[in-house]
Amino acid sequence: MYRTHTNDQLRASDTGKEVTLSGWVQKTRNKGFMIWVDLRDRYGITQLIFDEERTDADVMKMAAELGREFVVQATGKVIERESKNPNIPTGDIEILVQEFKILNESLTPPFTIEDDTDGGDDLRMKYRYLDIRRKPVRENLIFRHKVTMAVRNYLSAQDFVEVETPYLIKSTPEGARDFVVPSRMNEGQFYALPQSPQTFKQLLMVGGMDRYFQIVKCFRDEDLRADRQPEFTQIDCEMAFVEQEDILQTFEGLTRHLLKEINGVEIGDFPRMTFDEAMKRYGNDKPDIRFGMEFGELNEVSQHKEFNVFNQAELVVGIAVPGGNEMSRKQIDGLINWVKRPQIGALGMVYVRCNEDGSFKSSVDKFYDQDDLKNWADVTGAEAGDLICVLSGDANKVRAQLSALRMEMGERLGLRKADEFAPLWVIDFPLLEWDEETERFHAMHHPFTSPKPGQLDMLDTDPAAVRANAYDLVLNGNEIGGGSIRIHDKEVQSLMFDHLGFTPEEAKAQFGFLMDAFQYGAPPHGGIAFGLDRLVSILGGQETIRDFIAFPKNNSGRDVMIDAPANIDDEQLKELHIRLDL
Amino acid sequence: MYRTHTNDQLRASDTGKEVTLSGWVQKTRNKGFMIWVDLRDRYGITQLIFDEERTDADVMKMAAELGREFVVQATGKVIERESKNPNIPTGDIEILVQEFKILNESLTPPFTIEDDTDGGDDLRMKYRYLDIRRKPVRENLIFRHKVTMAVRNYLSAQDFVEVETPYLIKSTPEGARDFVVPSRMNEGQFYALPQSPQTFKQLLMVGGMDRYFQIVKCFRDEDLRADRQPEFTQIDCEMAFVEQEDILQTFEGLTRHLLKEINGVEIGDFPRMTFDEAMKRYGNDKPDIRFGMEFGELNEVSQHKEFNVFNQAELVVGIAVPGGNEMSRKQIDGLINWVKRPQIGALGMVYVRCNEDGSFKSSVDKFYDQDDLKNWADVTGAEAGDLICVLSGDANKVRAQLSALRMEMGERLGLRKADEFAPLWVIDFPLLEWDEETERFHAMHHPFTSPKPGQLDMLDTDPAAVRANAYDLVLNGNEIGGGSIRIHDKEVQSLMFDHLGFTPEEAKAQFGFLMDAFQYGAPPHGGIAFGLDRLVSILGGQETIRDFIAFPKNNSGRDVMIDAPANIDDEQLKELHIRLDL
Known part of the structure; x- marks a missing residue:
């Protein structure tokens, strides 16, 4: 039997019991006369203690030479810890090791087996079996x-x-x-x-x-x-x-x-919501309704002036970004560049600052007066302090663009909370x-x-x-x-x-x-x-x-851990009545 | 809504309720002025009744033209049946149909949708979706x-x-x-x-x-x-x-x-049981231990006489078939032919009748006396009334042969009971x-x-x-x-x-x-x-x-229902960088 308990189970009330634990060496602390080992398994961590006054010399020696991720089995007495660790369930106790066995050694892993690892994606995928040892993945x-x-x-x-x-x-x-x-x-x-x-x-x-x-x-x-x-x-x-x-x-x-x-x-x-309504209100057939910023269609209130960009557009549509007026000119320019990126593809963006005093300041003041902009604010639901972002063009495209902008602003404003659910x-x-x-x-x-x-x-x-x-x-x-x-x-x-x-x-x-x-x-x-x-x-x-996903594939459809797909034998091809055609 | 209940739910206590049921027409009985329909779904069967005095003429007409496996929806009142059917849970009631709808028609199925169908295996597999409608498969x-x-x-x-x-x-x-x-x-x-x-x-x-x-x-x-x-x-x-x-x-x-x-x-x-023991006692690494007939190895008690078939054999081994002495000479000859079939491959079989009076009669009486045969009976555990069947030859082969014979006899004697479990x-x-x-x-x-x-x-x-x-x-x-x-x-x-x-x-x-x-x-x-x-x-x-298995394949690995595998486009082959090599 490799263990009497898993590494999450022992408590102060178990003090005095003789137990056997197995697992991986998470880390060791060696003070010479005393050595501590954090022993990890799927369920938790328990501290082992080796003490030269109470532990055999050969066991002390083994403990001194342990590397990270060695697989070990330890038998000993549950004792109360001197300095308790309130962060783990077994933090009140440790195991004073009497018998000890190295079940398997380990090379130094290519990345640290910690919640936050130093391993990049490629390395983690190649050594996915080590990645899975990390608590977040497991x-x-x-x-x-x-x-x-x-x-x-x-x-x-x-x-x-x-x-x-x-x-x-x-x-x-x-x-x-x-x-x-x-x-x-x-x-x-x-x-x-x-x-x-x-x-x-x-x-x-x-x-x-x-x-x-x-x-x-x-x-x-x-x-x-x-x-x-x-x-x-x-x-x-x-x-x-x-x-x-x-x-x-x-x-x-x-x-x-x-x-x-x-x-x-x-x-x-x-x-x-119907598909049509979702497209109209969010520009998207899978709207994130954890937050607002609904679309306001501005054709009626924007196509009566000399601004040809809007006049020629199939759709003029905007959203009111809450608190967006706090953005600097530079930040807004950044936003304009963001929507112009090839992935988004907008040709430009018109914006309207909704000032705290009820006045408006827009990038199209040459064409639109305060009453016009007030109408835009009403349609988009903008309030003082908001920033109205307006895109125009082909209806399908502009909806997709504004939807991307809406999601981006939702993200930036922290409105897409992982623990909030809006089906x-x-x-x-x-x-x-x-x-x-x-x-x-x-x-x-x-x-x-x-x-x-x-x-x-x-x-x-x-x-x-x-x-x-x-x-x-x-x-x-x-x-x-x-x-x-x-x-x-x-x-x-x-x-x-x-x-x-x-x-x-x-x-x-x-x-x-x-x-x-x-x-x-x-x-x-x-x-x-x-x-x-x-x-x-x-x-x-x-x-x-x-x-x-336990063993995912990369963007070329490869499993980099097992190195698949791979070549197969000519014999196999022949049996399958196919030939390669490269 | 297609139904208020499934076809297993209604009882006498539901009498008077208006309900809607859906399902397949299992069978109809038409007396002209009255028509009964067994309506089936996954859950059960409920009887519908159409009565020209209480059901609209157009509904009567529809009911009269129903075929087996038509899909229908019926609304009506739960009434108590005149002649109850104790064989089904809904047997106390029937539905007096007021509204009726044929949801889909059906051609006559290629086999009957009954517990015992007239459909052969091939037909059942081709129309597996109809086979699944049968209760045993479902x-x-x-x-x-x-x-x-x-x-x-x-x-x-x-x-x-x-x-x-x-x-x-x-x-x-x-x-x-x-x-x-x-x-x-x-x-x-x-x-x-x-x-x-x-x-x-x-x-x-x-x-x-x-x-x-x-x-x-x-x-x-x-x-x-x-x-x-x-x-x-x-x-x-x-x-x-x-x-x-x-x-x-x-x-x-x-x-x-x-x-x-x-x-x-x-x-x-x-x-x-160890593998070796299983092979020795049952000639098989997966013995059916619901019944006995364990192997008795007879080398020691059979290789001391002039019978060269046994003397030259690596292994002489027998089983005692309980009550086997009741078999006629013809039946035993049949058994000998059975073990000589190519699938079994024995060259012959020696048998010993264990008579009720304690005497023995064997096919090798020329070589072995009553004491010899008594020894064989002791080794195989045969009792009066049994038949000892003995095979000989190469140990591995003869064990497989005798194991097959043991299973066959277990089957014939009804010792392999489906509701008895011997892990x-x-x-x-x-x-x-x-x-x-x-x-x-x-x-x-x-x-x-x-x-x-x-x-x-x-x-x-x-x-x-x-x-x-x-x-x-x-x-x-x-x-x-x-x-x-x-x-x-x-x-x-x-x-x-x-x-x-x-x-x-x-x-x-x-x-x-x-x-x-x-x-x-x-x-x-x-x-x-x-x-x-x-x-x-x-x-x-x-x-x-x-x-x-819902959709099994046949012995050529084909799904005869969807007709797979099938040819694919040249275009597809090309994309996959392969050619056929027939």
Whole structure:
């Protein structure tokens, strides 16, 4: 037996007990006649003491030669410490070591195993197994486990059944690129790894499973942006005999449960907002509503003067930055440069200082008088002391730009608090979105999403206006879940494939099994999928999903620890009936 | 809202309530003036009644035209049935339908949606979504969910953390064939899908995670035998600072919990048996100990006469089949033919009838007298009325043959009861096994398994004799779990790779990250993995794992429902830097 206790357990009341502990050497303090060792395991730290008057000489010698991260086993008596450490639960005691064993030695780690490490990202990823020894990373992984347990127990109690769907499925041209897997037994053919279990969960609904969920890995072979992973985890859910309202209620319940269980935060009914409203008020379909700074559209009150930049713009829109008038001219110039960065792409920014005396001072005083600026202040909700920031141009672009500015100002003003949670349903998404590159409509959610009742005919007359029974759950400015009511009628599904540019043959080849299934009594159904990596990182109050993934990949899709992907044998290629084509 | 209740909920006490139900038409009975419909959902069946005196004519008309598996919604009053059905929970009531809606029609299903279907295997797999509507299949999937929930909650309560390990990893030549995934971003390189998360769970132990588990898909590109799947699910577990005894205790606890929670069966301490003992007593490393018929080795009592078949055999071994003397000569001849089938491969079988009067009659009376046969009976434990079956030949082969015969007789005699559970630890497995084909030793468990303490030197002198800290959990003759204490010393691991025929370069290329990790303070650790598919099917008292997998593949690794694997575009191949080589 390697231990009688873990390193978080012993207290003053255990004084006198003989115990055995195991773990890693966190640090040592050597005064020659006495040596102290902080012994660490997953659960905590306990102090060992070696005392030349009470500890054997050979044990003293071993202790003197310990390095950081050595793995050791110590047996001894629990004694009360002379100088107690109130910062750790075991701080009242130490172990006077009698027997001692070095279980494994360690080279000096390439970075310090501390809460704040000196290791850079690359080093931490290469030695991820050492990174995981650090408390913040370990705690994140344990936190993730707690979240998934809470999800599973909640859904299970609501009659949801976790069903495993296959990983070796079929490639589909719709959506992102698939990862594929050559088949040895079926020459020249390939499996694909699922981008999501979408069609399978729909088939489970056809199969009468009624309520399905799965916490499941999904795969997308996309060029990786920061904080995207080629493999990611979804909480995938589907329900039969439901309308949109049933789904919103059910998963609002799940999210409320998580916020309470995991974060101890009680949240009432979640607000709802249509896609159109979100775009208008926040320039964004996933608004962070922890703070205000709502958009004020200024076309009416700004396009009556000689200022051609505004007059020619499709949209003139501003936000009132609270207390922003305190910014110096230099700071405001900095802000203007910020919105002009290529990532944001604004051509410029007009600003209005709202002085404490009720007067205004703007960068466009040449064109607008105090009454004009007062109107702007009214529209944007600006008060004395604020700074109104106004952008103009193409409506879609300028909304995105101002949304970025709003988020930046929220960040700078400390309004995006990690421990504050503001969930929001965004509903009534467009069914289709126009893709400039391919010059055709794509499904905004996916091709199985149902149009709003009664809008089917509009697919021919005004496809961009068709709204879907599709919804996103937004938390603190992040889309944490999204779903829709699905089409369950074979004819409607055919029509949809048709509008998405599939020939009937293509539709049959790709989704024939689903169309077939719809012939045999498909129930009305719908669902939602949550991005677990993102959800966990937000509940954990952190920014990057990578810190909640045990073994993440880098931006080139590489696992730098195991050095994958890698070359494979010619023999293997031959068995798989493929050759390299470099 | 599609329903106020599910189809299992209404009782006589609900009489008078107006309710809405949804579901599938299980069957209809039409007497013209009255129509009854059995409405089915996942939860149960409720009877609808349409009565021309009380139901609108247009609703009557719809009801008259209903086909099996139509999806419908019915609103009406709960009334007490005239003739009650005690076989279903809702059998006291029916719904007098007032409003009615056909939500979706259905073609006639290709097989009946009944507990016993007329659909063959192929048809059921092609229309698996209809097969899942059948109660036995649906119940199996729900049963699987219950088992995984019980596993997760038990392990979680024991401080195990479920950590997701990556699916896109690196191919290794050891073990079974990998499925590989060409990388688009890393030209000419491939990921592999994990055969198990073995190295990652060991790295988590190096990372101080202490107790890890994961219910996880694994992948093996093997030629499929019956009841093997290319993707299968493991309950994967690992613990640090443990000896074999800790692991056996922990997972005996898990298994005991499952048997109690899921099957309501209380089991005491699990028996243990060494590999050698299991082979000697049952000819098998996963003996079904629900019944006896233990092997009796007869060399000593049979190799002293003129019977050369026995005299030349490495092993003469028999079992006593209880009551077997009742078999006719013809039946015994049938048994002899059975053991001579190519799958079993025995050259013949000697038998001894144990007569009620204490005398013996054997097929080798020419060589052996009554005293000889009495000795055989003593060794095999045969009693009056039994039949002793004796096989001889090469020890390994003859043990496998007699083991097959023992299982067959257990089956025929009804001794392998689905609701009886006999777990068993088989321990002290050989570390290595000789592979005739490659003419070298392979790791019997895997290359990370630790030899027994003190047996390291025997790797050079007598490698086949080295025993490992490796163990299997056997349940009813099936290996449901297997694991080992791992090597945690870099030098020992190098030595092991060496003995397994890896050059130092190959070992470094394949497992360099693990060897590196072992330099930084790897703790003693070990673990186990359970085959979930098998475990669930045994707990469910059934034979085939396929019935507990939602969407299984056939013996050619094909999903016949979605028709995968399939061809992919040339464009896709090009992006992945590969060509077909047919």
